[in-house]
Amino acid sequence: MENTSRSIRNQTTEKAVRVISYGFIGLFSLCCLLPFLLVLGTSFSTENAIQRYGFSFWPREMTTFAYRIVFENPDYIVGAYIVTFALTIVGTAVGLFIVAMTGYVLQRPDYQYRNKISFLIYFTTLFSGGLVPFYLLMTQYLDLKDNYLAVLLPGLLSPFLIIMMKSFVASMPHAITESAKIDGAGDFTIFMRLILPMTTPALATIGLFIALGYWNEWYNSMLFLSPDIKSRPLQLYLYNVITSAEAIKTSAAASNVPLRDTPLESMKMAIAIVATGPIILLFPFIQRFFIKGITVGAVKG
């Protein structure tokens, strides 16, 4: 008797926990999606409807006007895409190579200076010169103002990614390196021929972290690239469009749209969609790599 009432009580708790789980997770997931739908809906809305009803998830008066303006005179957006793609590809290739090489070398137990160099790298996360000296160095001493290198170079490496690579390599037996050494292979050859092919899952993860960093880069772009550069990285272009109506008016005027007809709000959203679209479409396929990187690097890093 007591047993059955207890098991019934257990079943109700079990059910309650399940309802809360599905309910909360479902609601939270929806909340993560809604803001994107709002941008999408507004980008297809007429300016008239926006002014009357505000931003909405489903456009009351549908139009592709904003997109037409963006693509009719695509100089800005195409330029932004080219710059962003170039930065992402070059930055990821170079950065990944250096991160992988550094991570491997610092994991070699027979490397005399590995602790010193690890500390040299790690210390930069503890103490930094701050923004002002960094800015002066980049603009006055390295002369990188209005130079794409100012965006490319600082994003190449990070201590976090080097540590992540170290933890990946640490899970490989050192005997691989040792036996190759006995066979007479040099350190660089071992890295290129043996280690790189064996760490492709790690490389994919780290490469995607670097690539995402470049794709979403706006901070260094904003610091070092002035607004009169025509081809700005995507996020800087988006930032300029969002924060100044001027940027939109210029691009609308280039498409011969009269000023009073320029759909200020929906164009912001349309440009945001165009700038973010690829990453969101790719996202379901690449997310597992990030999950792997986070679980490997998190607690150790």
Place this chain on the structure above:
Amino acid sequence: MQEIETIRVKQGTPYAGISRTKRLWNNRTLLLMSAPAILFFLIFAYLPMPGLYLAFIKYNYSDGIFKSAFVGFENFRFLIINGDLWRLTVNTILYNLAFILLGNVLQIFVAILLNELRSKLFKKIAQTLMFLPYFISAVLIGLLAYNFLSYDYGVLNSVLVSMGFDPVKTYSNPQIWPFIIVLVYLWQMTGYGSIIYFAAIMGLDNEIIEAAEIDGANAYRRIIHIILPWLKPTFIILLLFSLGGVLKGNFGLFYNLVGASNSILYPTTDIIETYVFRALMNNFNFSTGSAVSLYQSLFGFFIVITCNWFVKKTSPENSLF
């Protein structure tokens, strides 16, 4: 046996007793291979450090760094007297504490609930959607928030008006911004952060759970008595690590949410990073900016050391140094 031990020791230190130059020569390839990274950090991280000397001078553009007047701690005194340093410290630390504490609690909550879901498809879709906000740029976050908060067109005001309330002027009301910023942070980072906790739950031996079920433990008991204690060490380590960065602000989040020059909101939204940024880009006050950065670096360093000391106490294998 003894012999094997000594061989091992020798292998562990293959260069014991070899001269310094010989050692350098033996490590030449590995040194060359680490050279790009060393160079990178020397240039972009170490070279700016001496620039903190700016904090002790009254920087004057025409005189340059070396001819500007040395003023000692005058810049710091000024920052303390006008209350800026105190306000920035309080804002930065309080925001970070809210991020860390609320963030971790919500992440654990989500990870546990995810684990209770039985439908694989539902779980997968939910995880994907919750992870999505992590992938977008800070610029877009600012735009998403604007879509909800804009006075004229924002969804918040549409909803308020349709329910018969007055619309709110969010962007000129500093009191509500702490809530907005913390909410946006939780929105962006919960999916990301819950991954670590979810992975930890996955690492829990299934037999323990099954045994508990046979003993009649329901889902609630399972969570309280098995899963939560199991997550405790992960929680403590993550907590201590993030507490180490309690003085570092998330510039992108604050800057894009608040706007570049919305000074009405500064009392509740100004953090160290945004202040230094304005000192540099708007006021060209290089010395004040550097003084705040130096204070942040030193105080932050002290906090990390303290946190690491606690990590060492709780789990030595996780300590940083």
